[in-house]
Amino acid sequence: MPVEILMPALSPTMEEGNLAKWLVNEGDDVASGDVIAEIETDKATMEVEAVDEGKIGKILIEAGTEGVKVNTPIAVLLADGETAADIGTASAAPAPVPAAEAPAEAPAPVAAAPAEIKQEVASDPDIPAGTEMVPTTAREALRDAMAEEMRTNDNVFVMGEEVAEYQGAYKVTQGLLDEFGARRVVDTPITEHGFAGIGVGAAMAGLQPIVEFMTFNFAMQAMDQIINSAAKTLYMSGGQMGAPIVFRGPNGAAARVAAQHSQCYASWYSHVPGLKVIVPYNASDAKGLLKAAIRDPNPVIFLENEILYGQTFDVPKLDDFVLPIGKARIHRSGNDVTIVSFGIGMTYAIAATEELVGMGIDVELIDLRTIRPMDYDTVLNSVRKTGRLVTVEEGFPQNSVGDHIASQVTQRAFDYLDAPVTTICGKDVPMPYAANLEKLALPSAAEIVEAVKAVTYRD
Amino acid sequence: MATRPKKSDSATSRKSAASALPTAVKAPKPANFAKEQELEAYREMLLIRRFEEKAGQLYGMGFIGGFCHLYIGQEAVVTGVQMALTEGDQVITGYRDHGHMLAKGMDPNGVMAELTGRRGGYSRGKGGSMHMFSKEEDFYGGHGIVGAQVSLGTGLAFANKYRDNGKVSVTYFGDGAANQGQVYESFNMAELWKLPVIYVIENNRYAMGTSVARASAQTDFSQRGASFNIPGMQVDGMDVRAVNAAADYAAKWCRKGEGPIILEMQTYRYRGHSMSDPAKYRSKDEVQKMRSESDPIEQVKARLTEKEWATEDELKAIDKEIRDIVSKSAEFAQNDPEPDPSELYTDILK
Numbered sequence: 001m002p003v004e005i006l007m008p009a010l011s012p013t014m015e016e017g018n019l020a021k022w023l024v025n026e027g028d029d030v031a032s033g034d035v036i037a038e039i040e041t042d043k044a045t046m047e048v049e050a051v052d053e054g055k056i057g058k059i060l061i062e063a064g065t066e067g068v069k070v071n072t073p074i075a076v077l078l079a080d081g082e083t084a085a086d087i088g089t090a091s092a093a094p095a096p097v098p099a100a101e102a103p104a105e106a107p108a109p110v111a112a113a114p115a116e117i118k119q120e121v122a123s124d125p126d127i128p129a130g131t132e133m134v135p136t137t138a139r140e141a142l143r144d145a146m147a148e149e150m151r152t153n154d155n156v157f158v159m160g161e162e163v164a165e166y167q168g169a170y171k172v173t174q175g176l177l178d179e180f181g182a183r184r185v186v187d188t189p190i191t192e193h194g195f196a197g198i199g200v201g202a203a204m205a206g207l208q209p210i211v212e213f214m215t216f217n218f219a220m221q222a223m224d225q226i227i228n229s230a231a232k233t234l235y236m237s238g239g240q241m242g243a244p245i246v247f248r249g250p251n252g253a254a255a256r257v258a259a260q261h262s263q264c265y266a267s268w269y270s271h272v273p274g275l276k277v278i279v280p281y282n283a284s285d286a287k288g289l290l291k292a293a294i295r296d297p298n299p300v301i302f303l304e305n306e307i308l309y310g311q312t313f314d315v316p317k318l319d320d321f322v323l324p325i326g327k328a329r330i331h332r333s334g335n336d337v338t339i340v341s342f343g344i345g346m347t348y349a350i351a352a353t354e355e356l357v358g359m360g361i362d363v364e365l366i367d368l369r370t371i372r373p374m375d376y377d378t379v380l381n382s383v384r385k386t387g388r389l390v391t392v393e394e395g396f397p398q399n400s401v402g403d404h405i406a407s408q409v410t411q412r413a414f415d416y417l418d419a420p421v422t423t424i425c426g427k428d429v430p431m432p433y434a435a436n437l438e439k440l441a442l443p444s445a446a447e448i449v450e451a452v453k454a455v456t457y458r459d
Numbered sequence: 460m461a462t463r464p465k466k467s468d469s470a471t472s473r474k475s476a477a478s479a480l481p482t483a484v485k486a487p488k489p490a491n492f493a494k495e496q497e498l499e500a501y502r503e504m505l506l507i508r509r510f511e512e513k514a515g516q517l518y519g520m521g522f523i524g525g526f527c528h529l530y531i532g533q534e535a536v537v538t539g540v541q542m543a544l545t546e547g548d549q550v551i552t553g554y555r556d557h558g559h560m561l562a563k564g565m566d567p568n569g570v571m572a573e574l575t576g577r578r579g580g581y582s583r584g585k586g587g588s589m590h591m592f593s594k595e596e597d598f599y600g601g602h603g604i605v606g607a608q609v610s611l612g613t614g615l616a617f618a619n620k621y622r623d624n625g626k627v628s629v630t631y632f633g634d635g636a637a638n639q640g641q642v643y644e645s646f647n648m649a650e651l652w653k654l655p656v657i658y659v660i661e662n663n664r665y666a667m668g669t670s671v672a673r674a675s676a677q678t679d680f681s682q683r684g685a686s687f688n689i690p691g692m693q694v695d696g697m698d699v700r701a702v703n704a705a706a707d708y709a710a711k712w713c714r715k716g717e718g719p720i721i722l723e724m725q726t727y728r729y730r731g732h733s734m735s736d737p738a739k740y741r742s743k744d745e746v747q748k749m750r751s752e753s754d755p756i757e758q759v760k761a762r763l764t765e766k767e768w769a770t771e772d773e774l775k776a777i778d779k780e781i782r783d784i785v786s787k788s789a790e791f792a793q794n795d796p797e798p799d800p801s802e803l804y805t806d807i808l809k
C-alpha cells in the first residue's frame with residue numbers, strides 16, 4: 001500500500017513550516033536516510049530524510065509552499081510493484097503523528113488575537129499615537145533589542161551556550177556574531193554556574209553582560225551566583241559596586257519536554273531583593289523592556305517563552321523604543337472583573353477574555369510585564385473599580401505570583417472586593433510528558449472563564 | 460583488595476605523578492629584597508598581624524559579631540603578591556579577607572569599622588567581616604560563599620581581556636574552595652579564552668576542620684589546573700620573598716597574554732577557622748612548630764637584624780607606629796555610630 005510522507009515536526013513547538021525545496025522528483029527511487037526535501041521553520045532550514053524505501057509516486061505539496069501544517073501529507077511513496085494508480089489507497093505513515101499532537105494543542109493559535117481583543121496600543125502612553133507598527137516575531141524583537149544596545153554601547157556583550165556560531169539554540173541571537181564578532185558574542189562551554197559567575201564578575205568590573213541561559217531550567221545550576229553574587233553585592237558593598245547584568249532565556253513550559261525542562265521561575269526570582277524580574281508577553285514589550293533591562297544598572301532576570309518566540313506582534317517603529325520597567329499594561333479596559341496575568345499566561349487570559357466579553361462580561365485584562373518591582377497601583381486601581389480579581393500564570397500554585405497579588409489586594413483593597421480573589425496556576429505537579437496530562441497540568445481558558453463566572457456570580 | 464596501597468604510599472605516588480606533569484612549573488628563587496622592600500614587607504605583615512589580634516580582642520569583647528576569620532600566620536601571601544602588582548590590578552578573595560584589604564591599601568579604620576558594623580565601615584556596616592569591597596582600591600570582595608569568588612575573579616579577568624587594558628585579576632581561594640565545581644568550570648574558560656588571572660590557592664592545610672589529606676584526592680594544588688593545561692607552581696607561602704618572586708613571574712605571564720596561572724601558596728593559619736573554632740583537629744605542637752620555625756614576620760625581622768638594616772630600636776619604633784594605627788582603628792570602630800536606620804532600605808537597587 002502506498003505510504004504518505006507527512007510534514008514532520010522538527011522541534012517540540014513547531015506547528016507549521018515552509019516546504020522550501022524538493023530534492024527528489026516523482027519517479028525517483030529513495031532509500032531510508034536519503035534527503036528528500038528542505039523545510040524552513042521559523043528557526044532554521046532543516047533537511048527531511050526518507051524513512052522508508054520506495055519510489056516517489058506523487059509530490060502533493062509544491063516546493064515553495066508556505067505555512068504547511070505539521071502532519072499534512074506532502075508526498076506519496078510507492079513500494080515495490082506499486083504504481084501511481086495505487087495512490088488512492090495511501091495510508092498515513094505512523095511515525096510523526098504523536099510528536100505533532102502537543103504543538104497542535106499549544107496555545108499559539110490564540111495569540112493571533114481576534115481584532116476586538118487586540119492590544120490597546122493606542123492607550124499605552126509609552127507609545128506615541130500614530131506610531132507606525134511593524135509585524136515582528138518576539139524572537140526578532142529580542143534580537144533587535146540586543147543589537148541596538150550593542151551598537152551604541154561597547155560595554156554590552158552576549159555570552160551563553162550556542163549564542164554565536166550556532167546562532168542561538170532558539171535563534172534569538174541570530175546574526176549577532178556576524179555583526180559584532182567573537183569578542184562580543186561569546187560561546188561558552190556547558191557550565192552555567194561558571195559562566196554566570198564570570199558574567200557577574202565582568203559586570204562588577206563595569207561591563208554590561210547579557211547572559212543567555214539556553215533555558216532557565218539550567219539556571220538553577222547558577223542560582224548561587226545570581227542570588228548571592230549578582231543580587232546582593234550592591235547592598236553588601238554599601239552601594240560601591242553592583243552587577244549591571246541581564247540573565248535572559250526561555251522560561252516555563254515549551255511543549256512535551258517534561259518536568260526538568262518545563263518550569264516557570266517568575267515567583268522564584270521575584271522573591272529576591274536586588275533583582276528585577278521581567279516577563280514580557282508580546283514582541284513590543286519584549287523589545288522595549290529588554291532594551292531597558294540592558295541599560296539598567298541592576299541585575300535583571302528576563303524570562304522569555306519558547307512558544308512565544310515564533311509569534312508575530314506589532315512592534316512600534318521608533319528609533320529608540322525603550323519601555324519603563326515596573327509598569328503594567330492594561331491590555332483591555334473593562335468594569336466587571338480584573339484578570340491579571342503575564343508572559344504566556346496572557347494567551348489563556350486573552351482567549352478567556354474574548355469568550356467572556358461575548359457573554360457580556362466586561363473584563364479588564366492587565367499584563368504585568370514586570371514581576372519585580374510590581375506595579376501594585378495599576379492592579380489595585382483596577383480592583384477598586386471592578387471588585388473582582390482572577391490571576392493567571394503557568395507556575396506552580398504555592399507561593400505563586402498570584403498568591404502574592406492576592407495577599408496585597410486583600411491587605412490594601414479588602415473593602416473593595418466583592419468576591420474572593422481566585423488564582424489560576426499550573427497544577428501542583430511536576431510537568432508530565434504525555435500530551436493529555438501536559439495539557440491538564442497547564443492552565444486553560446476554560447478554567448479562567450469558570451473562575452470569572454464564579455467571582456461575578458454568573459451561573 | 461590485596462593490592463590496596465597503604466595511605467602513605469598512595470600519597471607519595473600521587474605527589475610524584477603530579478610533579479611530573481607538563482604543567483608543573485618550578486617556583487623561582489626567592490626575590491632578592493633590598494632594604495626598602497624588606498622594611499615594606501615587615502611593616503605590612505606586622506600591620507596585618509596586629510590588626511587581626513585586635514580584631515580577635517574586639518570579637519571577645521562583643522564589638523564584632525557573626526563570623527570572624529583571622530589571617531594570622533598567612534601574612535606573607537598577600538604581602539608578597541601585592542608587592543608584585545601594579546595599580547589597577549584587581550584582587551578578589553573569600554571570607555578570610557582582612558589581610559587582603561590591608562595589603563591592597565584600604566584604610567584600617569574603614570575595615571575595622573565594618574567589622575563592628577558601623578557607618579564608617581567600607582560597606583557602611585551592611586557587609587561585615589566577610590563582605591567588604593573598595594572600588595577605589597580595585598578590591599572586589601570579600602565573598603562568603605566558598606568558591607564563588609573564583610568565577611567572579613575570572614570574570615574580572617574577562618573584563619580586562621575585553622578591554623585589553625593589561626590588568627591582571629588576582630583571585631585568591633583556599634584549599635577547601637579548590638574542591639568546588641565552579642573552580643574547574645572557571646579554569647576551563649580562563650585557559651580557553653587566555654584570561655589574565657592569577658589563581659592564588661592559599662593552602663593553609665585545613666578547610667575549616669578538615670585537613671587537606673582528608674578532603675583532597677590530589678593534594679598538589681598547583682596541578683589542579685593540569686586538565687586544562689594551566690601551569691602551576693608550589694610556593695613557600697611563609698617566605699614573603701618566595702611569594703613575591705612567584706607572583707612577579709605569574710603577573711608577567713598573564714600580561715604577556717599567556718592566560719591563567721596557579722600559585723599554590725603553602726601556608727598555615729595559626730588561629731582556628733573562625734573565632735568560635737577551638738581547633739581540636741590539630742595538635743598544639745604542630746602550631747607551635749610553625750610559629751617558631753616558619754613565622755613569616757620573624758623571618759624578615761631576622762634578615763633585617765642580621766644585615767644590620769634595622770636596629771632593635773628602629774624595629775621597635777615601627778612596631779609602635781603599627782600599634783598606634785591599629786589602636787586608632789579600634790577606637791574609631793568602637794565609637795563610630797551604627798548605620799542610620801534609613802540605611803536598611805538603601806543600596807538594594809541602583
